[in-house]
Amino acid sequence: MQSSTLVIIPAYNEVATVGQIIKNIKRWCDADILVVNDGSTDGTSATARAEKVTVIDLPCNLGIGGAMQAGYLYACQHGYEFAVQVDADGQHEPRFIADLMQPLRAGEVDMVIGSRYVENRNYRGALARRAGSWFFTFLLKLLTGQAIYDTTSGFRAINRQVLAEFARRYPPDYPEVEVIMQLLRRGYRIKEIPVVMYPRKGGHSSITLLKSVYYMFKVSLAMVIDCLR
Template sequence: MPKIIVIVPAYNEEKTIDSVIYNIKKNKDVDILVVNDGSSDKTSLIAKNNGVIVIDLPFNLGIGGCMQTGYKYAYKNGYDIAIQIDADGQHDARFIDELIKPILNDEADLVIGSRYVAKTNYRGSYLRRTGSRFFTFLLKILTGYAIYDSTSGFRAANRKVIKYFSESYPQDYPEVEVIAKLSKMGFRMREIPVEMHERLGGQSSINFKRSIYYMVKVTLAILVNCMSRKEHQKA
């Protein structure tokens, strides 16, 4: 049987982390790693009281540094599959088996749980849906991959991707950028339909102003990745 770990990046999620851990344990017998990203609340204490592995970062690194920490741990400790589940309660652990199936069947290296590849009950904000459509179009044009929910943080990686992410991972808003990077490196990606929920607590850090910054920053990063791939091919 493959050795599987669920990585939960968490920053000030004391209201939701307990139920997120419970949801994972109820649906899948796997190791759980909570990477506490410099939280100032009781996130770390609650996670430890649930008997899971906890890494406490000394200060807030952001989602990129947080997830790379998790991938480094997964690679060092010999895990075959690493699953990302966010700590705000949006991701449903009932879909873990579906998420890892393409990896177990050697059909994909990275599998993304998608809200948009098939009809689901999730709606989300207009801003988020618009951003997803934009990045779907951009990635399709530049990489050839039609990824409909590129901003989804619910994803599973095999051993090869775990190794790559442990060595190289974007620090700021990484979800879309890593798709371009993996495409450049020849990794296989797939989406599967999943149901997602609204946040159980807390507030998203993505407002209108940050959304504009996010789209510009990620677009530039993807363009740089694709341009460097073309230059490499010419050489």
């Protein structure tokens, strides 16, 4: 029988870690698992299929936003109540999925973000990352009045209403911060809970210096323009 929760794993060339992540998720919860293979050129898809989970192979690389939205569309079409995003690179600890789900199931909020503000001290690239993170927290607080500390965390769980919203509209690149804005402005409730995150175990981070400058500008612009809608 189908579970009420779908764990969505967006994966782009994560052959080294995706298998282990799926095993870990299975150990900690009995949710259904969907891997969205974002046009990987390595064995990501085959490795995931070997773990007996559903795999969607995107014929082209869409980027994290497009891949996640494909997962959300699948969840909507199959009538799932909840969806959880877990990254394929091993940063997110599946042990905390139950913690994310608890406020959702209780109906307290519409989205729960796993936050590393109680974080691993030797988290790599912490300084630049923290400066950026602080800036987005500040901007969100300014524009919506709500403080969200780990705005860039991709470890999040959502309910059916937010699923429908995301199936309609989800930013194609760097979606994490922007969707918080999108949800808060439309009256959805968001809560953060502390989780432990690890430095990525395999693959490469998709964010370089030039990209992070673009990232800051693009996201800030999108947030300000969202206020005009």
